Amino acid sequence: MDTVKDLLSASLWARSLNPAQFERVxxxxxxxxxxxxxxxxxxxxxxxxxIGIVDGLVKMTSLSPAGKTTTFTxxxxxxxxxxxxxxxxxxxxxxxxxxxxxxxxxxxxxxFEWLLGTDIGFNRFLLMQLNERLGQFISVVELERLMxxxxxxxxxxxxxxxxxxxxDQATDIPISxxxxxxxxxxxxxxxxxxxxxxxxxxxxxxxxxxxxxLDLEGLRNFGR
DNA sequence: TCATTAAATTGTT
DNA sequence: AACAATTTAATGA
Numbered sequence: 660m661d662t663v664k665d666l667l668s669a670s671l672w673a674r675s676l677n678p679a680q681f682e683r684v685x686x687x688x689x690x691x692x693x694x695x696x697x698x699x700x701x702x703x704x705x706x707x708x709x710i711g712i713v714d715g716l717v718k719m720t721s722l723s724p725a726g727k728t729t730t731f732t733x734x735x736x737x738x739x740x741x742x743x744x745x746x747x748x749x750x751x752x753x754x755x756x757x758x759x760x761x762x763x764x765x766x767x768x769x770x771f772e773w774l775l776g777t778d779i780g781f782n783r784f785l786l787m788q789l790n791e792r793l794g795q796f797i798s799v800v801e802l803e804r805l806m807x808x809x810x811x812x813x814x815x816x817x818x819x820x821x822x823x824x825x826x827d828q829a830t831d832i833p834i835s836x837x838x839x840x841x842x843x844x845x846x847x848x849x850x851x852x853x854x855x856x857x858x859x860x861x862x863x864x865x866x867x868x869x870x871x872x873l874d875l876e877g878l879r880n881f882g883r
Numbered sequence: 884t885c886a887t888t889a890a891a892t893t894g895t896t
Numbered sequence: 897a898a899c900a901a902t903t904t905a906a907t908g909a
Contacts, residue, residue, distance in 0.1 A: 848895080
């Protein structure tokens with residue numbers, strides 16, 4: 660995907676809009692590019708946009724007062740985030756950092772609230788997305804408390820390819836093993852071992868700085 | 884287009 | 897955490 664229009668075309672909620680509504684959203688939503696390593700937004704900032712990933716990969720992180728960083732989840736192409744802060748807190752609760760060059764779409768609060776107030780399809784989409792996220796986080800807790808490292812890595816990768824949250828995601832993501840470690844809460848060395856196991860099992864292919872998914876269901880169910 | 888070099892990533896201990 | 901090996905991207909001939 661290259662443009663905001665591409666992202667909207669791939670987004671389920673935008674398909675139920677009539678042409679005039681669609682054009683209004685396109686006109687009011689702006690694209691912005693971030694280099695790898697840049698912060699798309701910071702914790703504590705006022706939330707003025709709902710944000711979609713046109714192309715790229717970001718992670719949600721939080722920095723503790725003691726200076727430790729933890730990664731909650733990654734968001735890939737086709738995904739939208741920030742509706743929680745937009746609806747509730749009005750300030751960003753997490754840092755969002757680009758893991759590689761990333762183009763985002765910024766939908767102003769006013770546009771978001773207009774859709775929320777007028778379009779049933781949009782509301783249905785938000786319900787579905789919130790529900791899917793809840794399932795994702797429940798899965799994270801389960802993986803973290805019950806599963807051994809191979810399964811945690813498998814589960815974390817599978818969540819990056821969630822077809823409901825990230826409809827445009829290809830079978831292929833450029834991501835280093837170090838970042839997979841942050842996402843799954845496992846050391847880089849252990850990620851390396853896990854990836855070799857998963858590759859032998861035929862669930863994925865390991866390339867330099869890149870993971871290709873061969874069997875998403877296999878990954879999702881690994882270790883269960 | 885090819886060779887060189889620096890930087891990033893990987894595999895292993 | 898440290899190390900060597902490998903791959904990529906950038907640079908310039």
